[in-house]
Amino acid sequence: MRVLILDDEESILWVLKEGLSDKSTEVLTCETSQEAVGILNDYSIDVCLVDIFLNNENGIELVEKWSKIYNDTTFLIMTAQNSGSNIINSMKAGAIDFVSKPFDLKELKDKINEIISDKGNKKVVSFEDEYDFQTHNKKMVDIYKTIGKIAKTDINVLIQGETGTGKEVIAKMIHEKSSRSGKPFVAINMAAIPKELMESELFGYSRGAFTGAVGDKPGKFEEANGGTIFLDEISEAEMAIQSKLLRVLQEKEVTRLGSNKTTKLDIRVIVATNDDLEELVREKRFREDLYYRLNVVTISLPSLRERKEDIPVLVNHFLKKYASLGEKDISISTDAMEVLVKYNWPGNIRELENVIQYSIVHSSGKTLTKHNLPNKVFEINGKNGKDSLSKQLKNLAAEIISSETISESFNSYEEYLKIVEKPLIKAALEKTLNNKSEASKILGINRNTLRKKIKDLNIE
Structure with missing residues (x-):
């Protein structure tokens, strides 16, 4: 097979050529897009690796253009900048995968061999979000890849993860990367709705449906029509509501409480939970048929203690977000960052966000020190x-x-x-x-x- 590598760093080209070349693989290298086009025109290229940041050019834009011209070539995008936007936009451009620098040459070679044996599985999506920051965590890279592959579709998604891991943020990412991005995104916390009001809240009601129903009111499903509905804490839904949800998903229509009139729905459903739904199914506390209807694709978010390498990135993100609470362009000292990285974060990203807000308010200068941090972040670090x-x-x-x-x-x-x-x-x-x-x-x-x-x- 023949592999082409486009990178403006000569050392990278040398390492990849030496590491990937063998009796069955010919590796060609180039430093400019003009050279790459010449090779793509003259040779049959199986796999093409393109760096994002080239001199005066963007690798994602090149792949987006080339993937439409060179149909027999599979494209991989590579970079050291593992932001959610880079990963997902790489998938949008037509790349089949995203490769992080520095490379593990064996893993990269295995990936190329796998692509050769199963080519043609390209997906196209896009991504924009205020939580678009670098990640150094492999699980999060894989999650961004999954979003890039599924966002364009309308399949239902189940997001699992502990409280505070950012399940709603991921749901918004999927919505904003889909063709529904200009339509409503309606989020409902199922645990926050009183059980006696859940049916009318989700499905709406007609005038006279119950005491106090003085007019018609659309439910959340109707509000989200054409867009995406996000049902957080889906495990809190009682069996009767689960049955109605199943019918809405199957029939793609909703009937308001107290009415016989149905409203057709064009809607994507994303649900989230911090419970083990499979366990609830086994315990007969969650409908099996509804579980399989919702669980077309599952995204399992890691806890913050499982992705501590991302804590400095998240800290700097929240420092910028809440800079208006204190001094402009506030930074954080090394010792304070060390404390935050060591802490176990039972409340995950939400707790980290709250801690940064607290610390900014309690700081008096342009640099957060460990003395500005709340006492709780020290308790689990020490004895x-x-x-x-x-x-x-x-x-x-x-x-x-x-x-x-x-x-x-x-x-x-x-x-x-x-x-x-x-x-x-x-x-x-x-x-x-x-x-x-x-x-x-x-x-x-x-x-x-x-x-x-x-x-x-x-x-x-």
Whole structure:
């Protein structure tokens, strides 16, 4: 196969040519788009790697143009600037993937081999958002890639993640990158709506439908018609509401409370939850048919403690966002940043945002120091860190022991172990990319023991 690399750094070209060339792969290199066009015209190129930032040229714009001309060539975009905009706009331009510098040559070669064996899966989307900042986290890079691939479609999306990880931000990204971007984006927090009002809030009502209904009122689904509806905390919906949601999704129409008239819907549905919906389905607390209707594509957001490499970027983003609260062009000291990176962030990005606002208000100069930070960010960093975790585990134990389900057949010890074992095993499997041998080493248990626990705890 033949690979073409366009980059204006001679050293990068040399490294990639040396690292990717072998008996089955010929690597051609060039430093300008003019040279690249000449090669693309004269040779059959299987894969073309294009850097975003070239002298006086933009690699994304080049790929967008070339991908329409050279149909037999698969394009990859590469850069050290892993912002959400760069990643997703690369997918929009027609690139099949986005490659981050510095390279792992083996991974890059494997990626090229995979592309050659399965070419032609190109998607086109776009992206603009105020939360468009650099990411150094592989999971977030993959999430941006997924957004780039699905935004143009109308498929339903399930976003999973802890509270404060930015589920609504991701939902807005998907909407803003879709053909519905000029239409309404309606977000509803299902947990914030009283259960007795949820049906009328979602589906609307007609005059006289109930006491106090003095006029007609459209529901959130009608308000979002033509655009996107985002249902946050979907697990809070009661079974009766779940049934109505399923019907709306199936029939693509809605009927107001107290009316027989239906309204046709042209709408995209994105839902989010911090609960394990599969577990709720097994417990018969969430409809299986609704789950599969919603879960066409799942985006699982990492917690902030899983992407600590992004904390400095997020901190600087919030410093700019809330600069008006204090001195203009406020910065942060190295020691203060170190404290923030070490903190465990149980409230995730939302908590970080609040901490930055607090710190700016309590600062008196142009630089935030660790003395401006709230006391809580020090508690889990120091000797109290283990105490905090121990306290959480103790509270869990107390909750289990005081459970109303306790009976002679209830084994609180086994129940406790099940709860704490499952996330531990899941974390080990995730870290090792589901390599059970490596996971068993991390956990310090026999591989066969690990297999049995995976089966007994129903870990997928």
